[in-house]
Structure formats: structure tokens, C-alpha cells
Amino acid sequence: MSDETENRLRAIIAQADPVPPGLDAAARAAFSWRTIDEELAELMRDSADESAGVLVRSGGGPRQLSFESPRLEIELEVVATGPRERRLEGQLLPPGSAMVTLERPGEDSVSVQADELGRFALDGLRAGVVRLHVLLRGAQIAVPWTTI
Numbered sequence: 173m174s175d176e177t178e179n180r181l182r183a184i185i186a187q188a189d190p191v192p193p194g195l196d197a198a199a200r201a202a203f204s205w206r207t208i209d210e211e212l213a214e215l216m217r218d219s220a221d222e223s224a225g226v227l228v229r230s231g232g233g234p235r236q237l238s239f240e241s242p243r244l245e246i247e248l249e250v251v252a253t254g255p256r257e258r259r260l261e262g263q264l265l266p267p268g269s270a271m272v273t274l275e276r277p278g279e280d281s282v283s284v285q286a287d288e289l290g291r292f293a294l295d296g297l298r299a300g301v302v303r304l305h306v307l308l309r310g311a312q313i314a315v316p317w318t319t320i
Contacts, residue, residue, distance in 0.1 A: 194278075213239035213246055213315050235320075241313045244306060250320045258297045258320050262304075264290030270308040277301060 217238040235250040245265040253259050264270055267290035273283040274294055286292040286306075297320065304315040 211241065211311070211313050213241040213244065213313050215316060215318075216240050237318065239315050243311055244308060244313050246304070246306065246313070246315060248304075248315075252299075253295075256299045258299055260294045260297055260302075260320060262286070262290075262292045264292075264306065264308070266290070268308060270306050273305045273307070275303045275305065 215237065217236070219234075219236040234252075237248040237250070239246040239248070247263040247265065249261045251259045251261070260274070262272065264272075264286055267288065268286075269288050270286045270290070271283055272286050272292045273281050274297070275281045282294060284292050284294055299320060301317055301319050303317045306313045306315075
């Protein structure tokens with residue numbers, strides 16, 4: 173097939189069946205996670221599970237989550253700041269500066285820099301499903317999809 177024919181076919185297909193927005197970025201991100209099993213942090217504790225069978229009259233407090241991977245522990249606290257709004261506060265252990273990115277299905281991600289003590293916070297989050305990615309000293313650690 174000639175280059176001209178190939179280019180014409182690509183143009184026809186691009187017009188008739190365009191690549192959905194975000195698919196290219198998602199495919200590239202998936203390729204970068206070739207070793208996901210080694211880099212996925214495991215949920216070790218969820219305070220919502222601990223209080224599931226307990227009658228709480230006070231309306232409850234913040235939800236606490238703990239994740240562990242071979243390289244990093246991630247402590248999270250989810251605070252309801254409104255009926256459908258959340259604040260996420262986190263601590264990385266061992267402490268250290270890192271880039272923390274919050275991902276939502278079908279939305280742009282939000283990044284924040286954890287300070288030298290490993291602390292970070294994200295305000296004004298809509299309640300729903302999220303996943304965190306932590307870029308720390310060249311390693312990427314992901315927290316499984318979690319509802320906040």
C-alpha cells in the first residue's frame with residue numbers, strides 16, 4: 173500500500189470513527205503501568221469497615237484509610253465538608269516530598285505536592301470514586317479505586 177493510500181484511509185477512518193477523547197492518554201498511562209502488581213498499595217485498614225456494625229449517634233467523624241506497598245505506607249483521612257463535598261488529607265511514610273495525583277473516572281486528574289514530611293491535602297473534592305498515584309523518588313505507587 174502506498175503512503176498516499178494509507179494517509180487517505182487514516183483520514184477517512186478518523187472522520188468516520190474518531191478516537192474518543194482521553195483514550196490516547198489512557199492507553200499511554202496503561203503502558204506506563206506495566207508492573208502494576210508490584211506498585212499497587214494494598215488497603216490495610218478502613219475505619220468505615222470497623223464501625224459498620226456500630227450504632228453511631230453523633231454522626232461519625234472522619235474516615236481513616238491505610239494503604240501499604242513494599243516501598244510506602246499511605247495514611248488518608250476523608251472529611252465530609254458538605255453533603256457531597258470532601259477534603260482528603262494524607263501522610264506518606266516514610267516521610268518525604270512526592271507528587272500525589274488524584275484520578276477520577278472520565279475527569280481530569282488533580283495533583284498536589286506532598287511536603288518534606290509527606291503531608292498533603294486536597295480540598296473541594298466531589299464525593300465519589302477516586303484513585304491516588306504517588307510519584308516518589310522515581311517509583312509510582314497507586315492506591316486502588318476507593319470511594320470517598
